[in-house]
Amino acid sequence: MKAFIVFTSLLALGLCAEELCYKDTHRSCNSVSSKLVPGTPNCNAKYGAIDFMQPELQQYANQLLYRSFDFLLMSTYFGNYVKNRPGFEKLYRKYSDNLWNDGIELIKYLDVRGGSMDFKNFPRNLVEEENTGAEAKPKPGPNWDLSEYLSLSKALDLEKDLAGDVFDIHLHADDHTEGHYDAEIAHHMEKEFVDKHRDIVRSLAGYTKDLGEMLDTADASLAVYLFDELLQSGKY
Known part of the structure; x- marks a missing residue:
């Protein structure tokens, strides 16, 4: 039977x-x-809407790796002998490492879902930045007087952009039309990225507000020094 x-x-x-x-x-x-x-073309790990979502996941992985280098440049800028801000150097190096690791993990996730990585598939905003050159998006260096306060605002904007991209991916994966819906991708983005970006955005917003208030004193240079000491201690 x-x-x-x-x-x-x-x-x-x-x-x-x-x-x-x-x-x-x-x-x-x-x-x-x-x-x-x-x-045997169908003996693979693909299911759901991975084919539809793959290009967007590739773009986000490239975005994470690219922004990792942005934060690495910021860290190096504050770590030189001229600026000598070890607290800011430590903060931006941590963000750089986090983004790099997130990018690698997303590439691994693509492989788990039967997809592949295309390192030439950049999102439009990165392509536009590269095409418009340094005038539109200056890089940390001798010709860019990046203050500690401005660097926090730049970091906050970058993290908000990354958080918004996660929402877009989740929205597209949660599209209940045939061939587009993929609950597992939506769940993965929530689990791995949503909470993390929320916490980083909250921290950077707090740093920006606190340093701005500290600078509104008689001795702004001392305020920046003390703020950098707090970042260096890791207790703030």
Whole structure:
């Protein structure tokens, strides 16, 4: 009886499915060729709307890696002998490392879902930044007088942009139209990114507000020094 049920289930599986791994392997096993892989295109980890969402996930991974270098440049700028702000250097190095790790993890996630990574698939805003040059988006360096206060506001804007991109990906993955909906991608973005960006945005907003109030004193240079000491201590 059990054997009959199993046989019936397999038969139904073969008849009802047009694009299944079982059907591919069955066809390949019955062919004269001994090369099974080319004849089994559906034996992969893809399901849901990964094909629809893959380009956007690739763009976000590239965005994370790119912004990681932005924060690394900011960290290096405040770590030189001229600025000598070890607290700001530590803060931006931490953000840089976090974004780099997030980008690598997202690339691994694409592989888990059966997708692939395209390092040339950049989001439009990064392409526009590169095309418009340094005039539109200056980089930290000798020609960019980046103060501690301005750097916090720049960091806050960058993190808000990244948080907004997560919302866009979640919105598209939660589109309940055929071929677009993917609950697992939406869940993954919530679990790995939403809370993290919320906390970072909150911290940077607090830093910006507190330093702004500290600068509104008779000795602004002392205020910046004390603020950097707080960042360096890791207790703030």
